Ligand SMILES: [Zn+2]
């Protein structure tokens with residue numbers, strides 16, 4: 133129960149996540165007061181933040197590296213890494229020419245850390261290095277609550293690593309960047325989006341190839357499969373706009389390819405006709421729900437940030453009416469006789485029973501299969517196309533009719549704390565009356581221990597959008613007028629984690 137509650141809190145907490153744009157607005161740029169660190173005074177003493185700032189200042193004087201730190205008590209962003217990536221490129225940390233910028237984000241309540249590494253430092257500070265720094269240097273201290281020590285040690289390690297890197301390996305020109313709306317896409321983002329589009333075009337190619345074949349059940353099946361794949365590809369593209377981290381992008385691209393291969397491979401087993409509401413659909417709907425909720429939520433808050441995703445989102449939604457229209461057109465459209473090439477005639481529901489077998493009529497009554505009977509008037513050739521409504525009924529192992537289903541579950545001996553129990557699931561065929569009893573064991577009961585869950589409870593802190601923007605203060609070493617970062621950019625290099 134505790135775990136369930138924690139899971140619910142986790143989900144609700146995530147839904148209450150603020151957009152990255154709002155989070156950026158709530159974060160004071162430390163350069164406006166000539167500092168390198170923005171920190172919440174409630175989580176770190178000013179003299180300690182001052183000491184970190186002197187470390188960063190020294191590093192900048194010596195190497196030219198612009199190392200900024202955002203240390204926040206509570207900033208409910210969904211991903212610290214996405215936030216770090218966006219704010220890095222908004223503030224333009226690092227020199228414009230050399231891109232030697234570095235950003236560390238630490239969110240105390242969210243228990244997340246993230247490094248964002250500018251292009252010019254990617255060689256000196258590879259993802260494996262910053263990842264290990266986060267996990268092995270910072271996280272153990274953070275767990276003890278010593279944020280200052282974790283960060284100070286990390287700065288020390290970074291300084292050593294930069295000192296050990298040959299001068300010629302520091303600094304790199306930013307590669308091509310594309311700006312659409314308020315978002316910028318670097319080469320890696322563009323490669324990912326193109327990979328999705330390539331998959332998408334392959335699917336379109338196959339749909340077009342099938343589209344010119346004569347109407348048949350086979351064609352309807354192929355079209356159905358490819359519409360589903362088109363949808364997966366469109367959603368994959370949409371997601372690649374919303375998740376900027378390298379990990380998520382690879383994850384979605386791989387997921388897209390795997391989903392397509394599985395759909396293709398298991399096609400004959402999962403459904404035998406296009407109009408079925410099978411497990412495949414449920415998976416697709418679940419995928420859609422997850423895939424759409426986050427983007428819609430974020431789009432609602434800042435459409436400008438995700439401009440480029442909108443056409444693909446509209447496309448993904450439009451696929452469904454086009455799909456239903458196409459299927460109907462294929463199912464009810466012209467059917468040509470395989471024998472004499474004459475037009476075939478679709479029989480009405482009343483007439484078609486003459487051509488159907490007894491079990492097929494039974495299936496129609498159960499609404500598990502809808503048969504279309506096509507007759508050629510010239511040569512008397514008959515074609516029967518079964519459109520299966522999978523879901524309620526399975527194929528009977530005895531008579532093969534789609535009339536077999538689960539009817540009852542009986543617990544024979546209940547499980548106790550000392551022994552396991554047994555039960556039986558009863559399946560029956562509505563046509564031939566075959567009954568099958570599937571026995572199963574119920575695992576022995578265990579007493580629930582009050583183990584701690586993996587989720588952070590969040591301490592009941594919920595985000596309130598009003599008046600919290602002033603909580604971020606930044607360390608100021610002098611009272612002179614502010615400056616800004618040098619104009620550097622990053623391509624998503626760096627790493628992130630939680631503690
Ligand atoms: Zn014919």
Ligand SMILES: [Zn+2]
Pocket residue numbers: 528529530531532533535561562563564565566
């Ligand atoms: Zn049967």
